[in-house]
Amino acid sequence: MPYSKRAKQIGIDRLVRLQWLEKTTNLLLAGNEAPEVKLALQEELSGAFRSNNTKVRGSIDKSITILLKIWSNVPKELLPLKEDGHKLLRTLHRENHIAVHWGMTMAVYPFWGAVATQTGRLLNLQGSAAASQVQRRIMEDYGERETVSRRVRYVLRSFLDWGVLEETSQKGIYTSREKIVIDDVHLISWLLEASLYARNNNSSPMQDLLSSPSLFPFQINPIHAGVLAGMSPRLECLRHGVDQDLIMLKNQSAL
Template sequence: MSHRAKQIGFSQRVRLEWVEQTAELVMAGNDQAAINVALQDLLKDKVSIAGDAVRGNREKIITILFKMWVAVPRGLEELRADGLEILRTLPHDARIAVHWGMALAAYPFWGAVASQTGRLLRLQGTASASQIQRRVREQYGERETVSRAARRVLRSLMDWGVLSETGQKGVYRQGEILRIQDAQLIAWLIEASLHARENCSGAIRDLLDSPSLFPFRLSQIPADHLASKSPRLELFRDGMDDNLVMLRKQTTRKC
């Protein structure tokens, strides 16, 4: 596992409305200082109330929000720019797909938790927190920080509406599913999910049905059409049926 993939980073419960507000601030043309002030004001009565610790929970949440939409990791600048343009065209209830993509690209740990959750939901119809945490610890190590961060990602997934509680404590079922047919958005999501992979590549049919994208149902679109939607995607043919797509070297992080 690469150094970037080993990092957890996403260690707080982050509500979808906070992510949406951050993107709105960016689209309105605010600079980083103004966005920080606005987010501090947004969260002051919701997180670390009456607290002013340098690295309290509020500051950690703002760091996560910044990494998703404001000061993104190197190699994600063009993905972010295109994501903002797509956001401007989407109805409010469909914007979750773009926020999800930026979470995947900026935080591979988010993708790891999502993938394990999606696999369990597909296999048995429900997913328990203990099962998900155990599988994520197998990837990231037997550390309490891993379990704690996984729990907070799961709480975020609840807040985002993609998981719902069952009658059994700590057991979740699939929440709302968003069906996506727009080829531009599908290509963008595929590109975002490739950033969460160590080798930055994958078979198109696997990517379209990836467990890390479990809240969405992506339409099956021709490989050539998919690759044509982004200059940062490169298509390879592997045999008669398999089409592989990868991020172009000059536009991405080191894979």
């Protein structure tokens, strides 16, 4: 599904726990097919819900649909990114897995990236982010609907669950946790590529990518644009102006 279509879909309509994504990828990397993963996740998630009535079973299934869409049933154009993400999860230390889950979630669901961007901008501007401020900014792009406001809350609650935000003494006001340092060049390249898939034009000046508010939980070590582009066959670097490098996604049909 092209970005333009994915961007219009909010998709995330419930809490996405980091441990659930980790469980999903552990099952997939162990060689399980999607139907087997779904069965295992139904058992795993059942303890997180209050009862086994039909409504709750429906909520579990909807949560599993999101988890599998992120790491199994991804849009066609994201298949190479997913495969490289799986490779990273096999080789990276556990503490770096959060960056891989963050990047893939943002690529599959640009809405996640949109909420992260507005949250990151507020944190950079004033050191804290109010849920109401994030909701107001997101509704400027997605429409002033209660559905949008509610789903922003789901994403913010997910950020809390992932440990990248923490609550303050004031209800609905959040601050950031200590940033996670990303210094592995393969992970940096992959994460920045993932963030490009969440952008409308699939391109960005290099410096904007490295300091993107959508990646607010991470401190990304500097990397040369040429090195970045050389890490993935799907990236290219163009000189833009006198001293600015533009990183962009190649036309996938030409690969």
